[in-house]
Amino acid sequence: MRCKLIYIICLFFTGIGGLYAQPEPDAPLQQQNVDTEEKMKSELGVKINLGVSTFTGNAFDNARLKRGFGAGIYNVINLNKPKTVNLQWELNFTMKGSKFGKVNDTSYSDISVFYVEVPAYFSVQVLNTKKQLPMHLLIGAQFGYMFRSSIDKRYGKYGSVKTNLPFNRIDLAPSVGIRKKIGTAMSLQFSVKPGLLNIYNGRFKDRVDRPDPDDPNYDYRDIVPTFKDGTHKAWNIHAELSVMFGI
Numbered sequence: 535m536r537c538k539l540i541y542i543i544c545l546f547f548t549g550i551g552g553l554y555a556q557p558e559p560d561a562p563l564q565q566q567n568v569d570t571e572e573k574m575k576s577e578l579g580v581k582i583n584l585g586v587s588t589f590t591g592n593a594f595d596n597a598r599l600k601r602g603f604g605a606g607i608y609n610v611i612n613l614n615k616p617k618t619v620n621l622q623w624e625l626n627f628t629m630k631g632s633k634f635g636k637v638n639d640t641s642y643s644d645i646s647v648f649y650v651e652v653p654a655y656f657s658v659q660v661l662n663t664k665k666q667l668p669m670h671l672l673i674g675a676q677f678g679y680m681f682r683s684s685i686d687k688r689y690g691k692y693g694s695v696k697t698n699l700p701f702n703r704i705d706l707a708p709s710v711g712i713r714k715k716i717g718t719a720m721s722l723q724f725s726v727k728p729g730l731l732n733i734y735n736g737r738f739k740d741r742v743d744r745p746d747p748d749d750p751n752y753d754y755r756d757i758v759p760t761f762k763d764g765t766h767k768a769w770n771i772h773a774e775l776s777v778m779f780g781i
Contacts (some may be wrong), residue, residue, distance in 0.1 A: 577610040577780050579719070585774035587630035589645075593734040593768035595759060596635035600644065608778060610657075618659035620670065622713075626651045628678075630683035630772050641687075641758050646700065647677070648682040653709050653727070660712075667715040675728055678705040678770075685757070696751050700737035705770055706730045720778035729770035736764025 583604035589597045606626030613619045631646040655674035662668040683699040711725030738754065738761035745753035754761060 550621040551778055553763045554650040571643075575612050577612075579778055581606050581624070581626070581723070581776045582606050583626060583628065583774045583776045583780045585618045585628070585630060585772055587770060588632040588771040589733065589768045590728075590771055591732070591766070591768040593738075593762055593766040594632065594645075594765075595636065598633040598635055598730050600631050600646075602629040602631070602646075602772075602774075604774070606651075610679045616659075618668075618701075620655075622655040622657055622672065624651075624653050626653070628772070630770060630775075631683075642685050644686040645699070646686070647680050647699075647733075649678040649680050649705070651676055653677075653725075654710065655711075657713065669712060669714045672709070672711040672713055672723070672725065674709050676707045676709045676731075678707065680705070680733070687757070696754070696757075698751050700735065700741070702731065702735055704731060705733060707770070707772075709720040713778075720731055721778040723776040723778055724774070725776070727771075729772075732767040732769060734764075734766060734768035739763045 542674065583606070585602045586599045587602055588599050604626050606624050606628075608622060608624040611621045613621060626649075628649045628651050629646060630649070633644050634642060636643070653674055653676035655672040655736065657670040657672045659668045660671050680701055682697070682702040683701055684695050684697045685699060686695050707727040707729045708727050709727045711723060713721055713723040715721050741752050741754040742757075742760055745755055747753055
């Protein structure tokens with residue numbers, strides 16, 4: 535009888551010990567929670583851009599709006615737990631430029647410029663919805679590098695194109711906009727970016743006055759209206775609407 539009592543007591547304390555030994559499996563769940571919190575501090579995604587642009591200044595006459603497009607990646611870094619204050623940077627490939635009004639049958643109709651652009655924003659939440667789809671105000675600046683350019687003579691000689699135009703390649707621009715969440719991992723963004731640096735120079739006129747007849751890209755004698763000298767200036771101005779997808 536005494537042996538049975540001792541045996542039951544041992545089983546009881548063994549069961550109690552087993553109960554207190556259970557917390558170990560919770561460790562992976564705790565680590566998962568930490569990983570989730572770290573992930574929520576930053577949002578990485580891809581974006582598709584549709585834009586309109588033109589040139590301002592006195593280097594080009596009859597400048598008109600030109601539609602363009604682009605694509606890139608973005609990263610939103612949350613600076614506080616409610617995610618009302620963020621830093622946002624992007625890497626975009628953008629086509630912009632300007633169309634031109636028809637002066638005569640030989641005039642050029644379109645200049646396209648292609649940029650790699652890196653905008654950076656400080657963003658602040660300005661409103662929210664019951665479904666937690668906030669809107670942020672974006673204020674920042676952008677660096678751009680032109681890697682390709684072309685001029686299209688669609689009037690008269692359809693499809694006659696010259697490439698590698700002698701623009702100044704570097705551009706800087708302030709950038710302001712809004713970003714609105716429209717789903718769990720989807721946003722719309724609108725931004726305006728007026729260029730600060732003159733992209734025009736006297737090399738355009740040099741290709742008129744001192745052309746290279748063996749290379750059509752360096753012979754601008756057939757382009758009408760003729761290019762102006764280097765005392766004239768041109769700036770980019772660009773507005774874009776982006777669809778953003780978090781990944």
